[in-house]
Amino acid sequence: MKSTQRILSANPGKNPLMRSIGFGFTVALSVSYLKYSQVMASKRKSEGKSEDDKVSAKKPAPFWKTGLLSAMHDPDLQVYKDDKVIIIKDKYPKAKFHFLVMPKDNIPNLKSLKKENIELLKHMHEKGKETAEKSDPDLQFRLGYHAVPSMSHLHLHVISQDFDSPCLKNKKHWNSFTTEYFVDSEDIIKELEKNSKVIKDVSHSQELLKKNLRCHVCRKEMTTMPALKTHIKQHSYKKS
Numbered sequence: 001m002k003s004t005q006r007i008l009s010a011n012p013g014k015n016p017l018m019r020s021i022g023f024g025f026t027v028a029l030s031v032s033y034l035k036y037s038q039v040m041a042s043k044r045k046s047e048g049k050s051e052d053d054k055v056s057a058k059k060p061a062p063f064w065k066t067g068l069l070s071a072m073h074d075p076d077l078q079v080y081k082d083d084k085v086i087i088i089k090d091k092y093p094k095a096k097f098h099f100l101v102m103p104k105d106n107i108p109n110l111k112s113l114k115k116e117n118i119e120l121l122k123h124m125h126e127k128g129k130e131t132a133e134k135s136d137p138d139l140q141f142r143l144g145y146h147a148v149p150s151m152s153h154l155h156l157h158v159i160s161q162d163f164d165s166p167c168l169k170n171k172k173h174w175n176s177f178t179t180e181y182f183v184d185s186e187d188i189i190k191e192l193e194k195n196s197k198v199i200k201d202v203s204h205s206q207e208l209l210k211k212n213l214r215c216h217v218c219r220k221e222m223t224t225m226p227a228l229k230t231h232i233k234q235h236s237y238k239k240s
């Protein structure tokens, strides 16, 4: 018998080489098992969380997203307030008249709406309509929400349909107010009454912002923002 065969066939308990091979094998097995159980535990933990939990656990909202919370208390922007709502002038108006109606209650967005908010939404709509009437009773306005708002805290846009403003600069601005990305306030109220919640498809909404530029009155397609802005001046936005 060769010397290596003799060593390996000897009693492992008494053989130092076999003892160290056995010890190494046991350590490797224990480390792998420990790693496996850590991976499984973190997987189980993440599966137990909702999507919202996962998002909020990642990072807080950037500070600019909460700008409306301070803007709503800015006396230079406020045009109306009562026990339920505050109305402010939009700081970067996309038309001759552009207001934001906000609830005093903490309602972050459309997704957080519940059936018990229906009366509040109706009140926001009524007060928004009154503000439009007071600004210019002859001008056409739309009242609605962006399907995917950029700013936190629920806000109803009240916007005149002239879109005559230097702040209206790009395709995203235009499409956010003239495609289905802009959802009429009355449709949001109906959806909440019917389904007890409001759900908007984020990826579909984001595609709407990329659509070709079109006049919101005659639907003519325009190639550039300056051409569109010149074109829309020819229409009348008076109530008929």
Ligand code: AMP
Pocket (backbone or CB within 6 Å): 067, 068, 071, 077, 088, 089, 090, 091, 092, 093, 145, 146, 148, 149, 150, 151, 152, 155
């Ligand atoms: P949305 O895309 O629906 O979240 O629109 C947010 C609106 O808030 C835009 O029309 C902005 O021009 C407006 N806005 C952004 N920051 C402020 C601010 N600090 N004060 C007033 N309006 C603001």
Ligand code: ZN
Pocket (backbone or CB within 6 Å): 215, 216, 217, 218, 219, 220, 231, 232, 235
């Ligand atoms: Zn047109």
